Amino acid sequence: MVIDRPEPLLLEEAATGGRGGVTLAARQARLGWLLVLPTLLVLVGVALYPLVDTFLNSLTNARLGSSRAVRFVGLANYKDLFSDPVFLQAVGNTLYFTVVSVAAELVLGLLMALVIHSRFPARGLMRAAVLVPWAIPTVVSAQMWRWMYNDVFGVLNDLLMRVGLLDAPVAWTASPGLAMNAVIAVDVWKTTPFMALLLLAGLQVIAGDLYEAATVDGASRIRQFFSITLPLLRPAMLVALIFRTLDALRVFDVVFVMTAGASGTETVATYNRRILVEFQQLGYGSAISMVIFLIIFLFVLLYVRVLGVSEE
């Protein structure tokens, strides 16, 4: 995960042409464009085209699997969206899910990464073991947890009742206050290892002599963590946070399997599926997809602004 940034000197040379004059710079620039052209074409094909297509659909009243004539309705779908209480609730639920799960994963992932990073026997085994939850497909782990949460047969109620923490079984995924947190717990269990792995990569590129120097200067372990480890981890953290946030904002599978969006767990993506698939409203559903896209876009901008690696 180490990205070599070009040396400033080379950048300047390319920009001003260095010793080779303007023509060289132009040639280099053209070569650069040629080299990235295949990538750009693929991106346009797999990312831009569907996006534009979805946007165009969102301006119509199209229905899925229907031969009815499609009418252009302008921004009516978007207007309906912002007066749709279920949608607004779903946006709220999604943001709650995202903030809580990503924050929990960041903290736990960092702790996990620090543990694996330290030297102790059987460290390799530990690293492999940590990855198990991440290796299980989400649908499978969600189904597994659904059974564990079950009110009558679930192992969770059984354990808690044996220990005496509960005197009656709790329906974890049925009560509105609990269901979303039960889903978040599963998501955190599953994706914390991923977070830990990315942060571990970041930890491993921090030069050891920095810590040696800090120790010589008399900095405490805690001071070292906040003055050296955290600042230098920022690039890795940014990558991890962007990955996780984008995933969390689009969360679908874990919610769909565990609660299908009932009991206050409806997210934007599960609601979108319902509109598209169950109600066959392609136009309205596309408008929801566009809103998801915009929310994610805003989050990325925010991260890059706030955490952006400074360019000194």
Added chain:
Amino acid sequence: MSQRSWRRMQGWGAALAFLLAMALLSGAAAAQPEVQWPDLSGVSLTVAAGAVGQELQLTKEAAAAFSELTGAKVDVLETPDLATDRLGLYLQYLGARSPDIDVYQIDVIWPGILAEHAVDLSQYVPEEEIAQHFPAIIENNTVDGKLVGLPWFTDAGLLYYRTDLLEKYGYDGPPQTWQELTDMAKAIQEGERAAGNRSFWGFVWQGNRYEGLTCDALEWQASFGGGSIIEPDGTVSVNNAKTAEALNLARSWVGTISPPGVTTYAEEEARAIFQSGNAAFMRNWPYAYALAQGEDSAVAGKADVAPLPSGGAGSAATLGGWELMVSTYSRNQEAAAWLARYLASYEEQKRRAVIGSFNPTIEALYEDPEVLAASPFMGSLYDVFTHAVARPSTVSGDRYNEVSTAYFTAVHQVLTGEATAEQVLPRLDSELKRIMR
């Protein structure tokens, strides 16, 4: 409760009546037109079918028999248990005009939604064969004069109860009213728990937020006299005191006589609890009967079915059931229609009724002694099946899913305590009016 008169006769009378019935039936069986099955060697067909309980096994056996008969190769595609998910899958195939599936098993509420993807089966099936089925179902499956689906089996909500426990606690029969059910369930639950079964519950049903909840809740409200959500003339009638009363009663069950997790249960979750001997009562479809009496059931011989209790306006059972639709995108429509005909035929429906307790849609089968011997309730509860309450799918056409989702979401909010019935019903009323506009 219409008991067949001949079942009440004694001794010789019964024997005589039985012989007479047999004679009549052999007549009825002989009246089954002999079908000349075509040679379909080299044709391969795929049928998308349900997998709830024994469904899939029965369909696979029937597919094999059809292959034997015609030489066609038949694949059975397993589809999700929840009707809501199944429709989503079908629409992906149909929306893409996929020829991969020839015959679809469709819900009784879908003809309006799927009509444009269906072949008109009246071109392929002789009139007298169509006329064997219940006219109400044929009418339900006919959209703008097109026969969208052949009836395969019909469903109505039933009350399952434990005969041994009713006897043990001194009750002389299943409950007649919801209040009686509530009291009985409570007494039995307390008794069984005191006797050491900590995970025993009084009443299990389908409380998950999906189509099944619409069926359960419609039964509660209709039996209280609260109407059927949207009346056949298009009037939205759901916002009334009777419906509120019914929903509040159901709310009172959650966590008392029903598990707190009942709001996450579909058919199979409820059956798992009842069949393992951990519930006194269950609301479910007929398919659970054969399974509850099966070899690996803890309640075999100790369970029976009755009409659902009344809330003051008589017992109500939601009409369910499944039809067979041939896709217009099939490359072998004629062969697919033959397959649908075979699956919906007298003999095949009889086999499914005997082995799997799937209710036939062919009227004559309700007098077939083998069917009645395997599933006696098909005779004793005949009226339940012929007077079942339909969901408002005809009146709402292709917007039915929106109507049903609005309804079951509102009911689910009441059950989980997010809102009271008095709060959700006015909201639901305006939402339904918006959808029906």
